[in-house]
Amino acid sequence: MIRPLFITLRLAVYSLLLHKLRTGLAVVGILIGIMAVIWLVAMGQGVSYQAQKQIEDLGARNIIVRSVKPSEQAEASSGHRSMVLEYGLLRDDFRRIVTNVPTGVIEQAVPIREMRKQLRRDQYAVEGRVVGCTPEYFSLNNLRMERGRFLQDRDGAPPENVCVLAATAAGELFPLENPIGKSIQIDRDFYVVVGQTAKRDPTAAIGGSLDSQDYNLDVYIPLKTQRWRIGDMVFTSRSGSREGEIVQLSQITLTVADKDQVYETAGIIRTLLEKYHPNQDFGVVVPQELLRQAKLIEMMFNLLLVIIAGISLVVGGIGIMNIMLATVTERTREIGIRRALGAKRRAIIQQFLAESVVLTGVGGLLGVGCGFLVGPAVRTVRDLALRLFPEMMSALPPVIMELQPRIAWWSIIASLAISISVGVIFGLYPAMRAAYMDPIEALRHE
Amino acid sequence: MKLALHVEKLRKDYVLKGETVHALRGVTFEVQTGEYIAIMGPSGSGKSTLLNLLGCLDRPTAGSYVLGGRNVAQLDDNQLSDVRAANIGFVFQSYNLIPQLTVVENIEVPLYYQGRLDAANRRRCRELARMVGLGDRLNHRPTELSGGQQQRVAIARSLANDPYFILADEPTGNLDTATSVEVLDLFQKLNARGKTIVLVTHENDVAARCKRVLRLRDGLVESDELNRRG
Numbered sequence: 214m215i216r217p218l219f220i221t222l223r224l225a226v227y228s229l230l231l232h233k234l235r236t237g238l239a240v241v242g243i244l245i246g247i248m249a250v251i252w253l254v255a256m257g258q259g260v261s262y263q264a265q266k267q268i269e270d271l272g273a274r275n276i277i278v279r280s281v282k283p284s285e286q287a288e289a290s291s292g293h294r295s296m297v298l299e300y301g302l303l304r305d306d307f308r309r310i311v312t313n314v315p316t317g318v319i320e321q322a323v324p325i326r327e328m329r330k331q332l333r334r335d336q337y338a339v340e341g342r343v344v345g346c347t348p349e350y351f352s353l354n355n356l357r358m359e360r361g362r363f364l365q366d367r368d369g370a371p372p373e374n375v376c377v378l379a380a381t382a383a384g385e386l387f388p389l390e391n392p393i394g395k396s397i398q399i400d401r402d403f404y405v406v407v408g409q410t411a412k413r414d415p416t417a418a419i420g421g422s423l424d425s426q427d428y429n430l431d432v433y434i435p436l437k438t439q440r441w442r443i444g445d446m447v448f449t450s451r452s453g454s455r456e457g458e459i460v461q462l463s464q465i466t467l468t469v470a471d472k473d474q475v476y477e478t479a480g481i482i483r484t485l486l487e488k489y490h491p492n493q494d495f496g497v498v499v500p501q502e503l504l505r506q507a508k509l510i511e512m513m514f515n516l517l518l519v520i521i522a523g524i525s526l527v528v529g530g531i532g533i534m535n536i537m538l539a540t541v542t543e544r545t546r547e548i549g550i551r552r553a554l555g556a557k558r559r560a561i562i563q564q565f566l567a568e569s570v571v572l573t574g575v576g577g578l579l580g581v582g583c584g585f586l587v588g589p590a591v592r593t594v595r596d597l598a599l600r601l602f603p604e605m606m607s608a609l610p611p612v613i614m615e616l617q618p619r620i621a622w623w624s625i626i627a628s629l630a631i632s633i634s635v636g637v638i639f640g641l642y643p644a645m646r647a648a649y650m651d652p653i654e655a656l657r658h659e
Numbered sequence: 660m661k662l663a664l665h666v667e668k669l670r671k672d673y674v675l676k677g678e679t680v681h682a683l684r685g686v687t688f689e690v691q692t693g694e695y696i697a698i699m700g701p702s703g704s705g706k707s708t709l710l711n712l713l714g715c716l717d718r719p720t721a722g723s724y725v726l727g728g729r730n731v732a733q734l735d736d737n738q739l740s741d742v743r744a745a746n747i748g749f750v751f752q753s754y755n756l757i758p759q760l761t762v763v764e765n766i767e768v769p770l771y772y773q774g775r776l777d778a779a780n781r782r783r784c785r786e787l788a789r790m791v792g793l794g795d796r797l798n799h800r801p802t803e804l805s806g807g808q809q810q811r812v813a814i815a816r817s818l819a820n821d822p823y824f825i826l827a828d829e830p831t832g833n834l835d836t837a838t839s840v841e842v843l844d845l846f847q848k849l850n851a852r853g854k855t856i857v858l859v860t861h862e863n864d865v866a867a868r869c870k871r872v873l874r875l876r877d878g879l880v881e882s883d884e885l886n887r888r889g
Contacts, residue, residue: 216776217771217774217776220771220776224759224760227759227760228759230759231758231759546755547757547758549755550755550756550757551757551768551772552716552740552743553714553716553743553749553755554743554744554749554768554769554772554816555740555741555743555744555745555769555772555773555820556740556744556772557736557737557740557741557772558736558737558740559737560772652716653711653716653717656716656751656755
C-alpha cells in the first residue's frame with residue numbers, strides 16, 4: 214500500500230523537476246497565498262489578544278459601575294457652571310445596589326474612590342493615586358502582597374490612618390528600605406504603612422469605557438478613613454484657576470456569583486441608578502460584554518482575512534491549473550505510452566493529481582515556514598519605517614506600534630489543508646483531461 | 660501447440676467527415692504460441708487498425724478477438740487496460756520510453772500498473788535489462804542512450820509482464836541498418852526461447868526474417884504464408 218504511493222509521489226517529483234523554473238514559480242504562487250493567510254491571521258490575533266487579555270483581567274463575573282464626568286455641553290445646557298462640580302456615584306448608590314439586588318446574586322461588592330495626590334515621606338515625593346477601598350478590593354483584583362498585609366475590616370471601624378503601598382510607590386518613597394511600620398504623608402495627614410503589594414500589569418484603554426491605568430503608583434487606604442481625613446472634594450489647578458470636584462465614589466466593582474446573571478444584574482443596577490442620576494453621570498461596564506464584542510470583532514476580522522487570503526489562493530490555484538494544463542498537453546505522448554502499457558484512467562488521474570498536490574503541498578509547507586517569519590518581518594518593517602518616516606510613524610495608534618503578531622495553530626493546520634485542497638481542486642480538471650485522451654491519438658502525438 | 664491469439668471476422672468501421680470508412684472488412688487468422696509472424700501491407704490496407712485492435716487499444720465494430728482463451732473484443736476501458744498490462748508486450752517504432760524514468764524504472768512500468776512491483780519482480784526487471792545488454796546502464800535516462808539501446812530497453816519492457824505475445828510496430832523504422840540487425844537478432848533470440856512475436860512492418864527484409872508473413876490489402880487478408888527459411 215505504501216510503496217505505490219511512494220512511487221507515485223517520486224514520479225511526481227521527477228516530472229516536476231523536468232521544468233524547474235515553471236515549477237518554482239507555481240510553488241511561489243501558493244507560498245505567497247499561504248504565507249499571507251498565516252501573517253494576516255497572526256497580526257489579527259496579536260491585536261485582539263491584547264484587548265481580550267485585559268478584558269479577561271477585569272473578570273468575566275464582574276460588573277464595573279463608574280462615575281462619569283458630565284460633558285462640557287451637558288454642563289453648559291444645564292445652565293449653571295460653578296467652580297465646584299458635583300457628580301458621580303453616591304455612597305447611597307452603593308447601599309441601594311447591595312440592598313436591592315436579590316440576596317445571593319452578588320458575591321462581593323467594593324466601593325472605590327480614587328484621587329490624584331502627592332505622596333510624601335521626608336524628602337521624597339511622588340505623584341500617586343490614593344485609592345479608598347474596602348478589604349475585598351484585594352481579592353477582587355487578584356492582588357498579591359510583597360510584604361505585610363492588605364487592609365482589614367477593623368481598619369475602617371474607627372477610622373485608622375493606615376495604608377498599603379503599591380510596588381512603584383513603595384520604591385519611590387522608600388528606596389532600599391522596608392516601608393512596613395513607617396509613615397507617609399498625604400495632604401496634612403500621616404498614614405502608617407501596613408503592607409506592600411506586588412507589581413501589577415497596567416491596563417490599556419478598552420473601547421472608550423475604561424481609561425488606561427497604571428496601578429503601581431497606588432496607595433490603598435480604608436474608604437472610611439479617606440472620607441474622614443480627605444473628604445469628597447478634590448481641587449485641581451487647571452490653566453491658572455482652581456477647580457473643585459465633589460465625587461463620593463469613583464467606582465463600584467461587583468462580582469456576581471453566577472456568570473449567567475451578569476447581564477441581568479447589570480440591567481437591574483442601570484435602572485436602579487438611572488432614577489437618581491438623570492444626567493447620566495455614571496456608566497455600567499460589563500467585561501463579559503466587552504469580551505463578547507471583542508471576540509465578535511475578532512471573528513469578523515478573521516473572516517475578512519480569510520476572504521482576502523482565499524482570493525490570493527484562488528489566484529495561485531489558477532496558476533497551478535494553467536501549469537498542469539500545459540504539462541498535460543506537453544506530455545500527451547507519455548500519457549499514451551502509459552495507457553498502452555496498462556495504466557487505467559484512474560491511474561493517470563492519480564498521477565497528475567499527485568503532481569499538482571505535490572506542487573501546492575510544497576508551496577504550503579514553504580508558506581508555513583515563511584509564515585513563522587511574521588515576527589521578525591513586522592519588527593524589521595517597523596524599525597525601518599521608524600528610521601525613514603519618524604513623524605509619520607509617531608502619528609500611528611499604539612495598537613499598531615506595539616503589535617505583537619501571534620501565530621494561530623489553527624491557521625497552520627488550515628493552511629496545509631487549504632493548500633492540498635487547492636492542489637486537488639485545480640489539478641482535477643487537467644488530470645481528467647489527461648485521463649480521457651484517446652490512447653491511440655496520444656501515442657501518435659509528436 | 661497452444662493458441663496465443665485468434666481473430667475471427669474482425670471488422671472495424673470509422674466515420675470520417677460523415678463518411679464511413681471500412682478499415683477492416685472481416686479479418687480471420689490465428690497465431691500459435693511460439694510463432695514469429697510479420698503483418699505487412701501498404702498504407703490504407705488496415706494494418707494500423709489491426710495493430711490497434713491486437714494491442715487492445717481499440718474495440719472492433721464486429722468479430723471476435725480471443726486472447727489466451729478469452730474474448731476481449733468488447734471489454735470496457737478498464738478491462739482493456741488490465742489486458743494490456745498483463746498480456747501484451749508493446750514495442751514501438753519511436754521506442755516510447757518515459758523520459759523522466761531510468762532504464763530499470765521504464766522496464767518496471769507494466770508491472771507497476773498491474774500492482775505486481777515486488778522485490779522479486781524488480782530483480783527480474785534488472786535481469787531483463789542485462790539480457791538485452793544494458794546491465795551497465797540501469798540508472799541511465801533514455802536521453803543518455805542511443806536509439807538502438809533505447810529500443811533494447813523497450814524490448815526488455817515488453818517482456819516484463821511475461822505477455823502472451825510481443826506486439827512490435829515497425830521496431831526498426833527509426834534505426835540504421837546495423838542497429839536494425841541487432842534488434843532483429845534480439846527478436847530472433849527471444850523467439851528461439853519460445854516468445855510469440857507479432858511484428859508489423861512494411862520492409863520486406865524485416866519480414867523475411869520472420870517465420871510467417873500475413874499480408875493485408877483493402878481490409879482483408881491477402882495472403883498468409885510461411886517463409887521458406889523460417
